[in-house]
Amino acid sequence: MPSIRNQIRELRAARNMTQQELADKVGVTRQTVIAIEQDRYSPSLETAFKVATVLGVRLEECFQYEPRGKRS
Amino acid sequence: MATSLSYREKSLYASLVAELAVYGPYFFLHRQNSVNRVAGMILAIIVLQIILQSIIAAFTRNRITDERDRLIELRGYRVGYFTLASLMILGLGMLWFHAALGHFPIEGRWVGLHFLNVFFGMLVISDIAKTTTQIVTYRRAL
Numbered sequence: 001m002p003s004i005r006n007q008i009r010e011l012r013a014a015r016n017m018t019q020q021e022l023a024d025k026v027g028v029t030r031q032t033v034i035a036i037e038q039d040r041y042s043p044s045l046e047t048a049f050k051v052a053t054v055l056g057v058r059l060e061e062c063f064q065y066e067p068r069g070k071r072s
Numbered sequence: 073m074a075t076s077l078s079y080r081e082k083s084l085y086a087s088l089v090a091e092l093a094v095y096g097p098y099f100f101l102h103r104q105n106s107v108n109r110v111a112g113m114i115l116a117i118i119v120l121q122i123i124l125q126s127i128i129a130a131f132t133r134n135r136i137t138d139e140r141d142r143l144i145e146l147r148g149y150r151v152g153y154f155t156l157a158s159l160m161i162l163g164l165g166m167l168w169f170h171a172a173l174g175h176f177p178i179e180g181r182w183v184g185l186h187f188l189n190v191f192f193g194m195l196v197i198s199d200i201a202k203t204t205t206q207i208v209t210y211r212r213a214l
C-alpha cells in the first residue's frame with residue numbers, strides 16, 4: 001500500500017465530476033484514477049500536479065504523505 | 073467498485089489466449105514436431121494476434137495508455153527477462169552436465185530440431201511469464 005493518501009474522490013464528487021471526466025482531463029485511463037482513489041497506486045509528481053490543477057486545489061490539499069506505519 | 077478492463081488489459085488477455093492456444097498444443101502434444109511446424113506456429117501466432125488485437129481496437133473507444141501502463145509493462149519485461157535468463161542458465165547447466173558425462177541422449181539428426189524446440193520453449197515460457205505478470209499487476213493495481 002503506497003504511503004500517499006488523497007482526497008480525490010471527495011474533491012471530484014464536490015465538483016460533480018466523473019472518474020472518466022477526470023481521467024480525460026488529466027490524460028490517464030479511468031482505471032488509473034480508480035487505483036489512485038483507492039490508494040493502490042501513487043501517481044508521478046507530474047500526474048499529481050495535473051490532478052490538483054484539474055480539481056482546482058493545491059497539491060497538498062489533494063495528496064498527503066503518510067510514512068508507512070504511522071497511519072491510524 | 074467495478075472496474076472495467078482498460079485497452080491494455082484486454083490486449084494482454086488476448087495475447088495470453090493466443091499464446092496458450094498456439095503454443096500449448098505444440099509443446100504439450102509434441103508429436104512429429106518439425107521445422108515446418110515451428111514456422112507454421114509463428115505464422116499462426118502472428119495472424120491470431122493481428123485478428124484479436126484488431127477486434128479489441130475496434131470495440132474499445134478509449135485507447136490511451138498512461139504512466140501506470142508503462143510501469144506495468146516494465147515490470148512484466150523484468151520478470152520475462154529473469155525467467156529467460158534463469159532458463160538459459162538451467163539449459164546451459166544441463167548441456168554442461170551431459171557434456172561432462174560424455175554422452176548426449178539425442179540422435180545426431182534430431183539435435184538441430186531439439187535445440188530449436190528448447191530455445192523456442194524458453195522464449196515462449198518467458199513471454200507467458202511476462203504477460204501473466206502484467207495481467208496480475210493490473211489486477212493488483214500496481
